[in-house]
Amino acid sequence: MEVRRTVPVKLDLSDSDADLLHETIDEFRWAANYVVDAAFDDEYAVTSKRKLHDRTYQQVREETRLHSNLVQAARSRAAESLQSVVAKWKRGKYASRPYFSSSFLEYDKRSATFNADYATLSTVDGRITAEYVLPDEDRDTPHAEYLFGDEYETTGATLHYRNGEFYLHVRTKADVEDPEPPENGTVLGVDLGVENIAVTSTGKFWSGNELNHWHREYEKRRASMQQRGTRYAHEAMQRVGRKETGRFEQMLHRIANGIVREARENGCSVVAFEDLTDIRERMAGAKRLHAWAFRRLFDYVTYKAERFGIDTEQVNPAYTSQRCSRIGCGFTVDANRPSQDTFECQSCGYEAHADYNAAKNIGLKYLRRSHRSSGGGAVVGLRLNTGMLNASGFTSAPCESVRAGVHGEGHAL
């Protein structure tokens, strides 16, 4: 199976090289718009790359200083936009004529070379060397996985200019063996939360401290900047926001890698989350930032798990926090949850960290659902830190329990 990934990398450029890239982007955009204009005869639009080549290649070469590969890339991009517009017209839908206004440029392996920490890029005046600005952490980042790893091959990149910085969105691909889903697979339950971003039914915790701390700082800074009320302050805030977004995306990648690792080490074929719809309304203290983080985390786990044949699922979250996860009990009452951290069953006395209890319930909900539905793919049990729990209540470690008060990033209990 072929796996494709895109990794955004900021570029470190001298002023003169940055100028060259600006000029190149301008001419590329001009070329793409020129091709679009040339495609139209009255209301009819040519979309074939061959025909567009015949109509525009000479003129674009004469009017621009673009390397022939960039001329081709601009034409391809124009052709793709034209094709999607014409497809909409054929379905009777409205679509306006394509027009390129944003700052971007498509590179392939003929117009650029991609190395571990820099790229060379074709411009309107020869090639320049663009150093990558890479994260400090050297492991568990998308960069380490896709750019430096031997497994992934770089196929091309899109250059973007945003808020005063150039970014390469580097496209990579790898041919990996078709995954073999684990036999007799089990489900890993994952609880999402504000205090702990994620807790698994195997008892791994990822703290939400960093995210929450930053959210408070952000709100403070935003309040003070809004008081100053200048346009500059607004832009400065957006820049800070984007920088932090990148940092949190990396953190979410690390957590996603941890969850996938946990699933693989425990022979899980499914990772079950609660349904993410309206999660912010359900969860006390959850901000827009949390809803964003949960969605990202789910997406990251989904694509990272796919290549190991592991699925992700969402289950109905009703009562997963109040219900006792001990098989045979299932007592459900608000009083089971005396504090944010603590679960204490008022019926059977089962005690656990509240998020761990919820992670078990989420896994159990999936387990029951998969047994009710006909057809294949049922999981045989829920994976816990001490063993496995099956649908009929057998657990290989009846005294398992994860107690309140355990925090930290991804440590096993």
Ligand SMILES: [Zn+2]
């Ligand atoms: Zn109970």
